[in-house]
Amino acid sequence: MTAIGIIGSAGRMGQALAVAVPDLGATLIGGIDAGGDPVSLAHDAAVLIDFSTPAALERTLAAARSARTPILIGTTGLSTTHHALIDAAAGEIAVLQTGNVSLGVTLLAKLVRDAAARLGPEWDIEIAEMHHRHKVDAPSGTALLLGEAAAAGRGITLAEAKVADRAGLTGARSEGTIGFASLRGGSVAGDHLVIFAGEGERIEIGHRAENRAIFARGAITAALWLVGKPAGRYSMEQVLGV
Numbered sequence: 001m002t003a004i005g006i007i008g009s010a011g012r013m014g015q016a017l018a019v020a021v022p023d024l025g026a027t028l029i030g031g032i033d034a035g036g037d038p039v040s041l042a043h044d045a046a047v048l049i050d051f052s053t054p055a056a057l058e059r060t061l062a063a064a065r066s067a068r069t070p071i072l073i074g075t076t077g078l079s080t081t082h083h084a085l086i087d088a089a090a091g092e093i094a095v096l097q098t099g100n101v102s103l104g105v106t107l108l109a110k111l112v113r114d115a116a117a118r119l120g121p122e123w124d125i126e127i128a129e130m131h132h133r134h135k136v137d138a139p140s141g142t143a144l145l146l147g148e149a150a151a152a153g154r155g156i157t158l159a160e161a162k163v164a165d166r167a168g169l170t171g172a173r174s175e176g177t178i179g180f181a182s183l184r185g186g187s188v189a190g191d192h193l194v195i196f197a198g199e200g201e202r203i204e205i206g207h208r209a210e211n212r213a214i215f216a217r218g219a220i221t222a223a224l225w226l227v228g229k230p231a232g233r234y235s236m237e238q239v240l241g242v
């Protein structure tokens with residue numbers, strides 16, 4: 001059985017993973033939280049799964065590289081510096097980083113890209129997300145992933161179109177921008193809605209996570225898929241074949 005090591009093992013996702021690992025024919029070799037040693041975990045595990053915090057990523061990737069252990073990164077709130085670290089690691093080990101490991105969101109991203117490509121820039125794109133009261137980053141990793149899919153469909157980068165900070169006297173909406181709205185409250189596992197707002201009509205497509213089991217399943221499936229893969233940066237689309 002494939003031995004999985006978890007970074008962030010006592011957290012909400014870490015606990016969901018511990019429940020799901022045996023069901024998917026793998027075994028949990030160990031896990032760490034703040035203050036834990038990623039080096040020995042990376043040597044013991046056949047693959048690592050990280051659902052922790054961006055601050056942990058540099059040490060985690062260094063450990064994975066030194067042990068040559070593949071890694072699935074689900075942690076969100078990553079900066080361009082973190083992505084550069086991931087790219088560098090992917091030169092030596094198999095890495096998959098994504099803001100959402102579910103089948104539903106992986107497919108939704110493809111639908112969003114397609115819709116954005118077919119609709120002209122006069123269709124305004126807005127992305128709304130709601131999460132539980134404990135979430136610390138905004139917009140969510142999923143919202144950003146969907147924004148990137150929409151931007152790719154339009155042949156632009158999200159960086160040039162993103163508007164995530166509306167408040168006060170904002171002025172009218174600029175054509176071609178992609179807006180984000182983040183709601184926080186209660187125990188919501190993760191809701192995302194992508195709105196294409198045209199003149200006199202709207203298209204809305206979205207996804208609701210009803211629990212963390214879907215994330216645990218997606219993460220373990222992806223982690224098992226990474227074992228034995230050559231160095232590189234992989235995607236959930238490749239794992240799930242959608």
Ligand SMILES: NC(=O)C1=CN([C@@H]2O[C@H](COP(=O)(O)OP(=O)(O)OC[C@H]3O[C@@H](n4cnc5c(N)ncnc54)[C@H](OP(=O)(O)O)[C@@H]3O)[C@@H](O)[C@H]2O)C=CC1
Pocket residue numbers: 007008009010011012013014032033034035036050051052053055056073074075076077098099100101102141215
């Ligand atoms: N990609 C996806 O599909 C999904 C992504 N996520 C993302 O996963 C992340 C975790 O979410 P969630 O489980 O809800 O968060 P939690 O806050 O419940 O758990 C985070 C865990 O990480 C641990 N941690 C903190 N610092 C370190 C460190 N330096 N090394 C190792 N572990 C550390 C914490 O331990 P301690 O208590 O000791 O600080 C805690 O156990 C978030 O970024 C979230 O957005 C969540 C769901 C799905």
Ligand SMILES: O=C(O)C1=N[C@H](C(=O)O)C[C@H](O)C1
Pocket residue numbers: 076099100131135139140141142143189190191209
């Ligand atoms: O923090 C969470 O809980 C989640 N985080 C991910 C995100 O930022 O999109 C994925 C999921 O929506 C749950």
